[in-house]
Amino acid sequence: MKAGAKIASFYWHAFRSMQTGRTLWLIIIIKLIIIFGFLKMVLYPDLLHSRFDTDAQRAAYVLDNITQSLENINNKDGL
Numbered sequence: 001m002k003a004g005a006k007i008a009s010f011y012w013h014a015f016r017s018m019q020t021g022r023t024l025w026l027i028i029i030i031k032l033i034i035i036f037g038f039l040k041m042v043l044y045p046d047l048l049h050s051r052f053d054t055d056a057q058r059a060a061y062v063l064d065n066i067t068q069s070l071e072n073i074n075n076k077d078g079l
Contacts, residue, residue: 015022048058 015025048061052058052061
């Protein structure tokens with residue numbers, strides 16, 4: 001049996017035999033989903049949809065920013 005399979009088997013059997021741990025993991029997962037969902041809504045608004053009307057405008061904006069970033073990196077490296 002390979003090391004990865006042994007580790008997976010160990011965790012599989014450990015989680016299957018848990019009683020309280022299973023409930024605790026469920027609570028942790030629910031809390032993480034709520035926290036990250038809230039943070040995404042509050043801290044990371046969809047700026048592309050609020051600033052541009054069409055997909056073509058959004059694509060052009062992203063392409064310009066990516067190529068400018070690459071140019072800046074290349075200029076710093078002396079390429």
